[in-house]
Amino acid sequence: xxxxxxxxxxxxxxxxxxxxxxxxxxxxxxxxxxxxxxxxxxxxxxxxxxxxxxxxxxxxxxxxxxxxxxxxxxxxxxxxxxxxxxxxxxxxxxxxxxxxxxxxxxxxxxxxxxxxxxxxxxxxxxxxxxxxxxxxxxxxxxx
Ligand SMILES: [Zn+2]
Numbered sequence: 010x011x012x013x014x015x016x017x018x019x020x021x022x023x024x025x026x027x028x029x030x031x032x033x034x035x036x037x038x039x040x041x042x043x044x045x046x047x048x049x050x051x052x053x054x055x056x057x058x059x060x061x062x063x064x065x066x067x068x069x070x071x072x073x074x075x076x077x078x079x080x081x082x083x084x085x086x087x088x089x090x091x092x093x094x095x096x097x098x099x100x101x102x103x104x105x106x107x108x109x110x111x112x113x114x115x116x117x118x119x120x121x122x123x124x125x126x127x128x129x130x131x132x133x134x135x136x137x138x139x140x141x142x143x144x145x146x147x148x149x150x151x152x
Contacts, residue, residue: 016112019112022035028149039071039075041078042056043148046108048118051118051144052117056112067113085148089151090119095118096120097118098116
């Protein structure tokens with residue numbers, strides 16, 4: 010499998026440094042990583058280990074595990090951060106606003122009443138009240 014330079018969703022899971030890379034959980038075919046430019050505290054991404062651009066390129070096993078882990082992530086965030094809602098998003102292709110093009114991933118963004126409107130927030134980097142490391146410690150081991 011060709012793995013281009015500079016794809017963080019390929020490089021980070023290959024390193025043996027999950028804490029510094031904010032990798033929260035490793036499944037057989039997918040992993041969970043904290044977004045380092047979060048729209049809200051607890052903004053996670055679920056991604057396959059394989060560098061594929063879109064959902065239809067995943068095997069059935071990869072895709073099933075992907076959405077099992079998305080569902081589990083919602084459960085963990087609900088328990089640990091007590092959000093009042095979630096935004097889930099998959100941006101496929103540069104024109105759709107994908108920040109990491111060509112490596113498909115699902116964003117999970119916890120939401121609270123009164124936080125900034127998601128559509129406003131996605132065009133900007135948000136300063137979050139809770140440090141990433143603190144969020145990582147809270148969520149690590151809960152999957
Ligand atoms: Zn990749």
